[in-house]
Amino acid sequence: MSTMSIGLAMFGAMLVLMAVRVPIAISMFVPGALGYMALSGWLPLMSHLKGAVYSRVSIYDLSVIPLFMLMGAFAVHGGLSKALFDFANALLGRFKGGMAMAGVLACAAFGSISGSTVATTATIAQVAYPEMRRINYSGRLATAALATGGTMGVLLPPSVTLMVYAILTEQNITKMFLAAYIPALLAAVGYLIAIAVIVRIHPDQAPQAKAATASELMTTALNVWPIAAIFLVVFGGIYGGVFTATEGAAIGNVLTFAITLLRREMTFDKLVASIRTTAQTSGMIFLIFIGADMINASLALSQLPAQLADMVGHLQISPLVVMAGIMIFYIILGCVMDEMSMILLTVPTLFPVILGMDFFGLNPSDKALWFGILILTVCEIGMIFPPVGLNVYIMNGLAKDVPMVETYKGVVPFLITDGIRLALLIAFPAISLWLVHALT
Numbered sequence: 001m002s003t004m005s006i007g008l009a010m011f012g013a014m015l016v017l018m019a020v021r022v023p024i025a026i027s028m029f030v031p032g033a034l035g036y037m038a039l040s041g042w043l044p045l046m047s048h049l050k051g052a053v054y055s056r057v058s059i060y061d062l063s064v065i066p067l068f069m070l071m072g073a074f075a076v077h078g079g080l081s082k083a084l085f086d087f088a089n090a091l092l093g094r095f096k097g098g099m100a101m102a103g104v105l106a107c108a109a110f111g112s113i114s115g116s117t118v119a120t121t122a123t124i125a126q127v128a129y130p131e132m133r134r135i136n137y138s139g140r141l142a143t144a145a146l147a148t149g150g151t152m153g154v155l156l157p158p159s160v161t162l163m164v165y166a167i168l169t170e171q172n173i174t175k176m177f178l179a180a181y182i183p184a185l186l187a188a189v190g191y192l193i194a195i196a197v198i199v200r201i202h203p204d205q206a207p208q209a210k211a212a213t214a215s216e217l218m219t220t221a222l223n224v225w226p227i228a229a230i231f232l233v234v235f236g237g238i239y240g241g242v243f244t245a246t247e248g249a250a251i252g253n254v255l256t257f258a259i260t261l262l263r264r265e266m267t268f269d270k271l272v273a274s275i276r277t278t279a280q281t282s283g284m285i286f287l288i289f290i291g292a293d294m295i296n297a298s299l300a301l302s303q304l305p306a307q308l309a310d311m312v313g314h315l316q317i318s319p320l321v322v323m324a325g326i327m328i329f330y331i332i333l334g335c336v337m338d339e340m341s342m343i344l345l346t347v348p349t350l351f352p353v354i355l356g357m358d359f360f361g362l363n364p365s366d367k368a369l370w371f372g373i374l375i376l377t378v379c380e381i382g383m384i385f386p387p388v389g390l391n392v393y394i395m396n397g398l399a400k401d402v403p404m405v406e407t408y409k410g411v412v413p414f415l416i417t418d419g420i421r422l423a424l425l426i427a428f429p430a431i432s433l434w435l436v437h438a439l440t
Contacts, residue, residue: 003039007302010035010295014345024341025287032295039301048297056293057286060246061167066282067249068158071256072114073274078260080227081123084109087220089131094211097199100137100145103128104191107149108184109224111156112231113256116281117339117383121150121394129399138205139402141198144384144410147391148191151380154339155184157235158249160285161339161379165372168347171365173245174238178436179369183377183425190417198413226259239439285340292344299349319357323426326350327378334382342379359429366433373432374425381418384411 010031017027037045075081088102088109095101103124111120125146132142154161157177166176199206212220234252237243243251260266333342354371355364362370383391386408396404425431 003302006035006038007299010298010302014295025284025291028288028291028295028341028345032291032298035298036294036301039298052293052297053290056289059167061173062286062289064158064163064173064246064249065160065285066278067246067253068163069116069160069281070274070278071158071249071252072116072119073277074253074256074260074266075110075113075227076119076123077266077270077274078256079263079265080113080260081106081110082127083220083223084227085124085127085131087224090212090217090220094209095196096203096209097141097195097206098209099128099132099135100141100195100199100206101192103132103142103146104149104188104195107146108152108156108188109227111150111153111159113227113252114153116160117150117153117391118394120153121147121391122398124150125395125398129395133399133401136207138202139399140406140410141195141205143392143395143399143402143407144414145191145195147384147389147395147407148411148414150391150394151383152184152187154380154383155180155187155373155376157181158245159376161343162372162376163245164285164340165343165347165375168343169351169368169372171368171372175365175369175436175440176372177235177245178239178439179373179432180376182431182435183373183421186421186424186431187377187380187418190421191414194413194417226263230255230259288340288344292341292348295345296348319359320426322357323354323359323374326354327374327422327426330375330378331381331385334379334385339376339379339382342382343375347375362429366429366436369436370425370429370432374422377418377422377425381415381422384415 013031013034014027017030018024033045033049036048085102085106088105089099092098092101092105106128107120107124110124111117114120114123128146129142133139153159157180159180162176162180163173165171166173230252233255234248237251238245238248257266330342330346333346351368351371355367359367359370383389386392389408389411392404392407392411395407396402399407
């Protein structure tokens with residue numbers, strides 16, 4: 001059996017295990033270990049494992065992940081989500097479909113603190129969905145808007161997926177953060193436009209608009225000052241070079257915890273729940289790291305990535321066609337995998353392929369940042385793309401009165417805006433890179 005055949009067999013076995021709902025880390029680790037043993041033998045596998053796990057989890061840069069996740073957990077349990085939604089609703093309530101728009105903006109704002117798509121979707125939905133249904137929003141629009149808005153947690157700093165990509169490709173995390181802002185803004189604008197179009201084509205899906213009074217707007221604005229303060233201190237300090245991303249995450253934890261105490265929202269039980277959630281999720285991510293390292297090491301031994309890179313390099317087709325094919329591949333892969341697993345499994349293989357091609361004359365650093373934004377954008381799409389769409393499943397669990405097929409119908413207009421945005425980001429790398437060049 002050739003080495004390439006072993007590599008393909010490993011990849012196929014991993015997909016089969018994932019399809020039958022074996023945990024992602026195990027689905028990657030077991031085929032990788034068996035493939036490594038088939039290629040090199042039992043003793044080399046043991047020698048590899050002896051140092052591989054420690055070398056992976058002891059990387060200092062990885063400490064930024066649990067720190068930002070803990071900050072997000074404090075925000076979730078500290079009642080900050082309701083303040084965000086109330087303020088966004090006061091701003092946009094005057095427009096038809098304004099509460100759905102407010103849900104999207106609240107998801108964007110909360111995602112910029114929590115760094116977690118799942119936490120953003122679940123938290124904002126618990127606040128916004130009952131209110132939307134109470135004033136007669138259709139189940140289709142309410143669930144689709146909130147499921148879609150939650151996807152921005154993938155792209156908005158401090159996205160865990162974004163940080164993992166930066167660490168894998170050895171890119172500056174601060175520059176990755178900067179590269180994500182304009183694409184995230186485009187996403188939010190696209191979603192707001194989609195809602196505006198939906199409620200004009202189907203006016204029965206949203207009630208008549210009701211503008212907030214000046215006093216209501218002022219009250220809700222005063223309630224969101226802690227979130228603005230956290231964002232300005234943490235990210236202002238990071239971008240200003242006052243402290244590193246890891247130090248910024250630690251400072252953000254202190255500020256978020258202090259504010260939840262001042263608001264009298266944080267209890268001992270919520271503190272324990274925050275720490276437990278962070279530990280469980282961090283453990284899951286680190287296990288996926290270990291599993292991905294195992295199968296990637298085995299694939300490297302099989303020379304499958306090198307042969308793939310060589311094959312692509314000899315294709316007489318435009319690099320942009322290759323990039324479009326990679327994006328389609330990610331969308332298909334998103335039907336069976338979560339975004340973290342996709343990044344960890346595919347980036348070590350595809351990243352060298354992208355660096356070896358010429359895209360608009362970009363230098364390697366710019367190319368790496370641009371490719372990362374494209375991958376994260378496709379991961380966003382995968383969060384609501386049929387037939388899986390993790391965010392759709394989350395909304396279905398929270399909105400049991402709405403059939404899942406209705407939510408999938410509802411996300412179609414949002415997917416159209418995502419497709420347009422992805423095409424723009426591929427065609428115009430400056431959208432992702434302008435802010436990086438302007439501020440660094």
